[in-house]
Amino acid sequence: MAHRFGIIGGGWYGCHIATSLRSLGFDVRVFDGASRLLDSASGNNQFRLHLGFHYARHYGTRMQSRDGFSRFVERYPGLSRAVEDNIYAVSRGDSLIDFLTYKLIMTSSGIEFSEMAAPPPELVNVEGCLRTPERVLLLAKARSYFRERLDGVLELGHTVGRIEPRGEQVYVDGSSFDFVIDATWGHLTRPPIDLFYEPTLLLYYEANGPFPAVTLVDGPLCSVYPTEDPSLYTLSSVTHTPLGRYATSTEARAALAAVTPELVAEKVARMEAEILRYVPTFRDVFRFLGPQLAIKTKPIGSFDDRSCHVFRDGRIFSVMSGKIDTVFFAVERILTMLEAMPDSDQHQDGGQLKAEVAAAFPRPGGGLAA
Numbered sequence: 001m002a003h004r005f006g007i008i009g010g011g012w013y014g015c016h017i018a019t020s021l022r023s024l025g026f027d028v029r030v031f032d033g034a035s036r037l038l039d040s041a042s043g044n045n046q047f048r049l050h051l052g053f054h055y056a057r058h059y060g061t062r063m064q065s066r067d068g069f070s071r072f073v074e075r076y077p078g079l080s081r082a083v084e085d086n087i088y089a090v091s092r093g094d095s096l097i098d099f100l101t102y103k104l105i106m107t108s109s110g111i112e113f114s115e116m117a118a119p120p121p122e123l124v125n126v127e128g129c130l131r132t133p134e135r136v137l138l139l140a141k142a143r144s145y146f147r148e149r150l151d152g153v154l155e156l157g158h159t160v161g162r163i164e165p166r167g168e169q170v171y172v173d174g175s176s177f178d179f180v181i182d183a184t185w186g187h188l189t190r191p192p193i194d195l196f197y198e199p200t201l202l203l204y205y206e207a208n209g210p211f212p213a214v215t216l217v218d219g220p221l222c223s224v225y226p227t228e229d230p231s232l233y234t235l236s237s238v239t240h241t242p243l244g245r246y247a248t249s250t251e252a253r254a255a256l257a258a259v260t261p262e263l264v265a266e267k268v269a270r271m272e273a274e275i276l277r278y279v280p281t282f283r284d285v286f287r288f289l290g291p292q293l294a295i296k297t298k299p300i301g302s303f304d305d306r307s308c309h310v311f312r313d314g315r316i317f318s319v320m321s322g323k324i325d326t327v328f329f330a331v332e333r334i335l336t337m338l339e340a341m342p343d344s345d346q347h348q349d350g351g352q353l354k355a356e357v358a359a360a361f362p363r364p365g366g367g368l369a370a
């Protein structure tokens with residue numbers, strides 16, 4: 001009989017894991033406290049389909065993104081689009097590494113780009129620029145894609161309060177499953193690593209014409225990136241987007257709920273001042289529309305690890321998300337861990353081999369030689 005999985009969280013990770021397991025013949029049920037899919041971080045981010053250019057200081061994240069990017073485009077061909085003019089610019093003076101080092105890291109990582117002979121006219125104070133084929137995620141299409149594929153197995157509006165292992169089963173608010181996957185990005189159970197919760201604030205802007213996607217690297221810098229609507233952009237800042245560091249999800253949610261119009265106005269002023277240093281025409285091109293609020297769950301560490309990790313405690317898996325294009329890694333880890341579990345076929349074969357060896361070489365006292 002196919003295993004039954006209870007999946008908690010209907011973000012990119014929960015949706016991808018659920019559709020992948022379903023296509024392998026497993027039974028799934030997906031719970032989310034929100035009334036629609038991709039409602040939390042998955043629906044409130046910069047919507048960048050990463051290739052790895054953000055992660056000059058973390059090899060594992062770069063590799064997961066580079067490989068995940070092609071797999072994502074293949075698996076979800078309708079859920080992202082090309083960004084016409086997509087530029088990574090190394091800041092002159094404020095970057096943690098120089099342009100040549102940045103370029104060498106990306107070249108040695110096998111990430112596709114072309115070097116620009118000179119910065120575009122929109123940009124100043126940069127040492128060098130790369131043009132990349134990174135893409136943007138299409139949120140509305142992703143929501144309806146997963147809604148359709150998970151029809152009949154979704155429990156939206158159900159905030160899970162309790163996961164309880166009992167014998168060979170795990171209970172989710174009283175319903176029993178063979179396995180449970182916590183894909184809440186650490187909001188229900190906490191992955192067993194040192195982490196913190198970071199409420200975030202991005203800013204939405206409307207552009208009065210085409211404008212390149214511009215990401216300043218490397219370090220505490222800013223970026224302006226289009227959304228699924230080509231006239232709508234997000235402005236993000238490594239320095240000003242975070243609204244604090246919290247030990248628990250509850251505290252982070254409280255901080256997000258306490259955001260005031262005054263705080264938003266202050267962030268607008270600070271983030272615009274930052275981007276104006278590189279894009280002097282920013283205020284002529286862009287008009288502020290409103291804030292976007294979310295929570296990032298981050299591992300503690302200063303080298304920008306945004307790779308995906310999966311942990312298992314008995315029959316409960318918990319997923320520490322990486323970027324959106326690293327969803328594939330989560331499913332692979334879950335399947336590998338499942339295969340390695342004591343009651344899997346693989347282990348039963350191993351048990352049989354052990355019995356055969358014991359039968360062929362019986363020891364006087366019984367059992368196998370150490």
Ligand SMILES: Cc1cc2nc3c(=O)[nH]c(=O)nc-3n(C[C@H](O)[C@H](O)[C@H](O)COP(=O)(O)OP(=O)(O)OC[C@H]3O[C@@H](n4cnc5c(N)ncnc54)[C@H](O)[C@@H]3O)c2cc1C
Nearest residue numbers: 009011012013032033041042045046047048160321323324
């Ligand atoms: C500001 C910002 C910018 C980012 N930019 C990018 C980017 O450009 N590109 C990129 O690839 N990644 C980006 N990310 C990261 C990306 O958003 C996350 O990696 C991804 O969305 C995580 O997906 P998830 O499914 O694990 O979590 P989430 O999308 O947070 O989904 C978790 C789900 O669990 C549900 N849930 C929580 N608790 C319960 C409960 N008790 N019961 C039931 N349901 C529950 C929530 O409602 C939610 O829907 C960004 C993140 C932020 C915050």
